[in-house]
Amino acid sequence: MTPESAVQTFLEQLTRGEAYEGQIEHVAVLPARPARYGDPQMSLRPEVESILKTLGIERLYAHQTQAIEAINQGTNVVIAAGTAGGKTLCYMLPLTEQIYADPQTRALLIYPTKALAQDQLSKLQELGAGTVFSADTYDGDTPRNKRRRIKREAQVVLTNPDMLHVGILPYHGTWADFFRHLKYVVLDEVHVYRGVFGSHTANVMRRLRRIAAHYGSQPQFVCSSATIGNPQQLAERLVGLDFKVVDEDGSLEGRRFFVLWNPPLIDKDLGQRRSGNMEAANLTRKLVERDIRTLTFTLARRQAELILQYIREQVDDKNMADRLMAYRGGYLPTERREIERRLFSGELLAVVATSALELGVDIGALDAVIMTGYPGSISSTWQQAGRAGRAQQDSLAVLIALSGGIHQYIMQHPEYLLETTRERALVNPHNRFILGSHLLCAAYELPLVDEDAELFGAEMTDILKILAEYGYVTKRQKWYWTGPDDTYPAGEISIRSSSGTGYEIVEAADERLIGTIDDNSAFWMTHPGAVYLHGGENYLVTDLDIQAKKVSVKPTKGDYYTQAVTLSEVEVVAIRDSRVMAGEGQLFLGELNVKSQVAGYRKRRRLTEQELGTVDLDLPAQNFETVGIWFPLSHQQAQTLTTTDHHILGSLHALEHALIGLLPLFALCDPHDIGGVSESYHPDVGAGGIFVYDGYPGGVGICEEAYYRAEELLAAVADRIENCPCEVGCPACVQSPSCGDNNQPLDKMGAALLARLWSG
DSSP states (O other), rough: OOOOHHHHHHHHHHHHHHHHTTTTTEEEEEEBBBOEEEEEESSOOOOHHHHHHHTOOEEEHHHHHHHHHHHHTTEEEEEEEOOTSSSSHHHHHHHHHHHHHHHTOOEEEEOOSSHHHHHHHHHHHHBBBBTTBBBOSSSSTOOOHHHHHHHHHEEEEEEOHIIIIIIIIGGGGGGGHHHHHHEEEEEOGGGOHHHHHHHHHHHHHHHHHHHHHTTOOOOEEEEEOSSSHHHHHHHHHHHHSSSSEEOOOOOBBOOEEEEOOOOOETTTTTTTTOHHHHHHHHHHHHHHHHHHHHHEEOSSSSHHHHHHHHHHHHHHOHHHEEEETEEESSSOOHHHHHHHHHHHHHOOOOEEEOGGGTTTTOOOSSSSSEEEOOSSSHHHHHHHHHTTTTTTSOEEEEOOOOHHHHHHHHHHHHHHHHHHHHOOOOOTTTTTTHHHHHHHHHHHHBBBGGHHHHHHOOTTTHHHHHHHHSEEEEEEEEEEEOOOTTTTTGGOOTTSSSSOOOOOETTTTTEEEEEOHHHHHHHSSSSTTEEEEEEEEEEEEEETTTTTTTEEEEEOOOOOOEEEEEEEEEEHHHHHEEESSSSSSSEEEEEEEEEEEEEEEEEEETOOOOEEEEEOOOOOEEEEEEEEEEEEEHHHHHHHHHHHHOOOOOOOOOOHHHHHHHGGSSSOOOOGGEEEEEEEEEEETTEEEEEEEESSSOOOOEEEHHHHHHHHHHHHHHHHHHHHSSSSSTTTTOOOOOOOTOOOOOHHHHHHHHHHHHHH
């Protein structure tokens, strides 16, 4: 049976099976796309022509040709194309040609993950790395005894932003010859660099440009991206230079069956549906039993581990169970490399993964992708769907809805995915908390001068003056690092979060390291009493040592998992802007001080997800300044709610949840990136209202986007609430699983009325 008939036959049999309960909401059959080729105006070197023939590449796609010509002209280029669109060759070929022409040429290739860098090294070897020229990866896994040789000999270095930040730029003196001849910098998968990670990476790029200029080079930048709404703007904000965009994808693409799958309702009045995790497990099992190799994506680490457990419990064949694995951040490097190897070789039938496998690691030919929940953006949805069908065969992509409003909205509006323009990726290199940390790193690397404001922005001097008050820097014509002698700033700053270096997770019995977790996630994922899932196994958190930054766990056989409960308070610090909305009322944008605390956790039974009770916690509160929007409730609007028998606080509370639930459709973010508070009276507003804020110090641009698109957001929220079949509110419209007030009070239709009043 061919892969094409396997996918079609599976769908047909699925809908005829006894267990099918009408879960398919929509099927889109996306036709195959023929390739469009282009011929370079300049001839390639014979060595490169020979390599292409060896690889079986007779002609280049049109976008590859455009990109190569622009790179050869010395232009900074951003290439935006779909999964398997051949973006790698766009920069690999000019780079290889230049190294053949001038062996002193140096290139720095930056990938968001170590796995992707390792994968790309193998592709570079096909072009002559290891024989004609020297190339190697340089990251946290590189052996110490190999690092000196790489610095001295490698013409191409493959790394990640983290290692560039913490292990290369602070030691630039040992890389002097490399920086002196640096001609190309490639920043791959730039759509990943958004929010906090993108804002950090933008500052790392400015530090890189500064160090390169110190050694006399001005490298040319090449960026590659999945299809997003603003590739040129994103590249320019990340790097701080002008870019030419190449985004007309000419690559060949096979036919794809795209399915929207909604778990069946089990309680219409409560809006309760069958677990999306169980639906994903059932579909994955059915696919692998038909020998259809499958990649199942999840939104969170815990979800990946739960689904893996569910699949293994359903599979009778022990040999098949051993061919199912999870893949996520927090695994040790050796575990990840082994899973990648087994997936590429075909040993594994299915992998349940977080977005860690969304990127372009070559994992061989897959026939199906299951997405357990909307990935958070249209771009990520198609990036994940594109992991199947790489050999131009028919492929299957299934998006399973979870209970949240964003997922149910998409089930009712398939055109949102199929017809809407891709979102804009948001990055804010001038976030003062993030910028301040990188100014410390830059001062450590080289004393800062006034001219460096051209790189870091006009805020540089004001921030340095504040840092000087704390003794981190001092000015003697230039700004010098004066922090502790026994440390360096990059070592204390994690660029994956707005906090520090993270926690180690160890088994309490023997102190064996089993994983890691970042500071922001530690309190709500590894609090005392939490069930931590790793490698398909359950661990109970016995201790969270904040001082030592260590989490102690022990194996457990419990039949439940845990979900943190958070409480927040906000204070208005400053108003940046305000406007009258299209409907009734005003909207404000400004700076907020947020006090956030993990106050407890809920226990939920595995498989059924039934709530088993709540446990209180006494963890320290976390205070931070951020950017938010707020909607004050006017006296007239309060009267309208009262006279129509709606509960004022319940209406505000329900609308707050619904706004947070749908905001990721309008700003490229995850619901966990946003926080909110609703109050019947807030002293800084002088009335009741709703606050929605970026969940990171300094803000990362999410609420700025929401401020300008508030009416669209409110209209979508009203539509979602009014079309939800539940009676009094459910997770699909106005309930939040992480609500610290246990979703009380909520007034579903009062929220819809208020959304209509504000949206106009």
